[in-house]
Amino acid sequence: MTSLVPATRAALTGLPVQVAPLLLGGVLRVESPEGVVGVRITEVEAYHGLGQGEAFDPGSHARMGPTARNATMWGEPGHLYVYLSHGIHSCVNVVAGRAGERGGGVLLRAGEVVEGQEIARTRRLAARTDRELARGPGKLGQALALRHARHDGIDAVAATPRAGAVARLLLPAVPATNVSAGPRVGVAGAAGTDAFPWRFWLTGDATVSPFRWGRGAEAAAATDRMLD
Secondary structure (H helix, E strand, C coil): CCCEEECCCHHHCCCHHHHHHHHCCCEEEEEECCEEEEEEEEEEEEECCCCCCCCCCCCCCCCCCCCCCCHHHHCCCCEEEEEEECCCEEEEEEEECCCCCCCEEEEEEEEEEEECHHHHHHHCCCCCCHHHCCECHHHHHHHHCCCCCCCCCCECCCCCCECCEEEEEEEECCCCCCEEEECCCCCCHHHHCCCCCCEEEECCCCCCCCCCCCCCHHHHHHHHHHHC
């Protein structure tokens, strides 16, 4: 594993699409009463808030501005936005943004459990192999035991305790170079096409999740190709 350094607010103060690939190869460690579980980040997706960057992001939870649900996304970089997907899965995002431009986050889509495997296995009984322990955003959240809404807003830079957990984000001292990019997974319409190649992953890593089109995204992509 490459050398790691503690994440700083400055390192995360950029557009999410710029910050996202810098997280690859980093580790998110979460300490709880059960012990420590660390996940090496292998796949991420960037999402921009309203007014963040040049392109409106129709796939973002913050596309229409601040709400009670997405409030964490409008705060300081380095906090974790933990939201509930399909009413079941807690998904984890690292808040990122430039000064004066907030509302962005980087979804941690997949990773490899590199610390606390035994603990993660007890949380992920459905995983048939270790590579599946955090292979998908809901599985990653489950392996780390980060839960909506108790851990939404937890600070992974200052490592301030919240609801019995302490989260710490470590970044690679040297950014990964074996990085691929493409459309985001399962995002509906144009937001899930090549118009937003905002999914980044470590090329060839076995823990990266499989790609699937979102509702209407494949048709939108086909139309764009015809127009080209």
